[in-house]
Amino acid sequence: MIPFELAEPRTLKAALKLLDADDPSVRVFGGGTALMLMMKAGVFQPTRLVSLRGVEARYAKIKKVKDGSLHIGALTTLSAMGRAAAVKTVAPVIIDTLRTLSNVRVRNVATLGGHLAHADPHMDLPPVLIALDAQVVTAAAAGSRTLAVADLLTGYYETALARNELISEIIVPPQQGRRSAYIKLTTRTADDWPTLGVAVSLTMDGQTVEDARIVVSAATEKPVRLQTAEAALRGEIITDAVLARVGEAAAAEAELVGDARGTAAYKRELLRVYAGRAVRKALAT
């Protein structure tokens, strides 16, 4: 390992000043679980690392605000999220997802902000947060902006963040009776990266689906909503026949990538089945 500078600023503002819009060898980290692997593998050699662990404690807080939305500081660890009563109240699907997200050692240090900014398509929470229509608030010297998680993730390990811009907070809007579920599918060991992730969020009007969000991840370049599959569900009473059509639509629409966990052709068959299963799981919540 070539020596590098490690900065431990006390404020988010100071952290922003240490970043460099043009230098990819300057990187910020929260838990560092992904970055350390990249450094050990030699694919990333920093000149400066900026640790966010010492910044203001409020960036690691979770609160439910008056309008019913959930505000999660970007430096909240995944473990802390998994224990938070407010998360359980607003979006129990997050608690369910965290149970099998990586392992307890990673969850104890990995932060939600880092989990999103890393933009690995195999991550479990991005599809869930997209299905929940969550947003991120960013901080930069130029000011703050708010964008949908769906717009934050632009590609394979790519985000809409500038190099000198940080995620400060994640906002999950009030769910108002929405039913949501995530299915993570591994084809090798239980702790492997998922072969396929499917997140679903529904609003029901009695037996009829009023609105549906269906997000596929892991088998794709980035987590994406499947518009035609959502359309196939909207206004329908859920039956096996409807879910078969949803599966067909999802399989036809998604751009899937083959790898050691399965060929693209096989993942398409998995999605055809699991789109419907995720809808059923959401309905059962």
Next chain:
Amino acid sequence: MAITLDKASSGAADLTSVGRSIPRVEARAKVTGKAEYVHNLRLPGMLYGKIFRSTVAHARLLGVDVSAAQDMPGVFAVYTGLDMLQLIPEPYYGPAFHDQPILALEKVHYVGEPVALVLAADPHVADAAAQLIVADYDELPAVFDEVEAMTSKAVVHEVLKPAGTFPDLKHLKDKRDTNIALDFHLRRGDTEQAFAEADHVFEHTFHTQQVLHLPLEPFVTVVDPTPNQLVIHTASQSPSFVRIEIARLLGWPENKVRVKVPYLGGGFGAKLYIKLEALTAAAALIAGRPVKIALTMEEQFYTLTKHATTLRIKSGVTKDGRITARECEVWWNGGAYADIGPRITQKSGFTAPGPYDIDHVSIDSYSLYTNLPPAGALRGFGIPQLVWAYESHTDMIAKELNIDPLAIRQINILQEGRPQATGTVMRDAGIAPVLERLAERMNWEKPYDKGSGTIRRGRGIAIGFKASISPTTSMAIVNISADGSCIVYCSTVDMGQGSDTAMAQFAAEALGIPVELVKVVHPDTDVTPYDMATLGSRSTYHMGHAVKNAAEDARDKLLALAAEVGLSAETTPIPDIFRKKYGMQAGNIVGTGSFIPPYTPPQPGTGLTTDATPFWMIGATGAEVEVDTETGEFKVTRLVNLVDVGRPVNPAIVETQISGATMMQLGFTLFERMDFDAGQVTNASLADYKIPGIRDVPPVMENEAVDMVQKTGPFGAKGVGESGTFGVSPAIASAIDDAVGVRLMSLPLTAEAVYRGLRAQAGKPLQD
């Protein structure tokens, strides 16, 4: 505490130490982080070595430019194969062939082969400098497939160089232009005629994939070139071999090389023979400084692996399911260096027809060189590959003939007193008892709920057996101190299997003293006597005998001493005997023991022998699975593992050995596969190569050692470590077939393969 010698035990009822689940002697040190490992060792003035490896699979090595690395500040030195030649005129090593150079010379033979070594006081500097080295290659055609290697124009080694240790390799000396590192043949009866007379003839070809050991402690060696001798601290399963081989390379007497081995964080057959020891020793001698080489987890993918295999098996069967003839052809993908592959080809090869009583047998087993990372022994010594083929084949025959899988095995099982393929008569081999007990635990005779709708259930059984590698030698010393406490000196390596505890139990039993009074010294070749190696489940039997013999020798000497001073050793506390002799707490009694089993080598040509092995290991597994017919996903819902280990020395440790072996084989069955692109491993990390974790343990797993005694074994015991691996893969494959009618013939068994099978079955194969 008054310690007297108890009466020596004569039967099971008398045993006081053997047969008890004594807690592991090292448990506390390990869980408190105080156990000693080579990784923790730092010596004054020590340099760290980082290896520069080949990036091509097969090439002439035209030159290595190390100038940029040498010029990097902080780099002590950079060495190539030419530097090794300066120190050692013939810098090639290996247990079967002297084929492996310390650093590449003239050619590279696989991606990952060590080409140069950088030394620096800071390992990060050494690492960075290694990345500046440039090698110049003239690429050659490469061969990767074991069957193609039989006839390929690409030849991995131009000339074969048998080590001279094994008589059956002598005919390969100086042989040119072949990739066959050993061809083993066995002929018994007349298979051709038996096939002609059989009611049915079945023939199938199976495959296994290349996988690796991945001990959680990667390879590590520290060498200290002291003025009087070379001290090698190494995570090795074979300290005696390391001493002899390093002494041979250097042309030194054995006693100028001292090999010390503390605890190992797993070995599984990877840390045998020479791994980092020759390179580290040579570097330390040239540098004149202590040198440490510690591989990363990722580098383990370029060291030693388990043979990928192609297995063709053909059987002649009567209409009622009696197997009359069997022909086996096995091609072992040995990778670029033979390591112990040729021994696997023969010593395991002769069990290829399975634990069945077959009159006409023919075996051809080939050890092949290819341009892949070398393959060697991995928990089972080739047996899991063979069982995979013959047990899958057995179930395919049973299905065709509409015979129950248990029944076809019962019809053909090799009974006690009957000759195995080699002609060696089976003794103390609990094949039938293991099978019967497995059937009982699986409730095989009861109707089985096969499920309905999209979830289908199935079950399968498989049984395998293994010979102990023979003949091999173990020596031990037992030292009784004047206070009656005892130290055992032996070179068996405790790599997690609990041998320290077992050896203490053997010594305590033979001496008739409490096991708490026995301490086992770790291998140190200046102190502990010769042992062939800790491999192939041989230590309990071989070292167990040596320790027992040494303890009995010490006991006899103590009895003689007591008689000499006019005391009864069986009523006088041990310290009083010493005190009476020496006038104070002083003196020792040293007992020595050695063991080498009887053995008859196979006849050239026929491969037949009347005494192939000192004992047989038996392992069987029953599996139940649930298959999702919509996706091909399946869950192993129950695994039942039955073994014959003779009398379990320590039942609690035996159970963890069975479950550990089973889980390891479960990984090789379901998840693990080294992927290659032009010889380059493409998944060389634990993020991409997945080994089973705690959440992959089947919800129900039962492990049992059947009630057996190995009459020739020390206190009735025999080897334990591998038997749990034998039946896992074929039992699961057969359970899948039972559930959904999809028969998989290649490992690993993946959900996608099952799904593709289901689609093919429905006449709608999955298009890519």
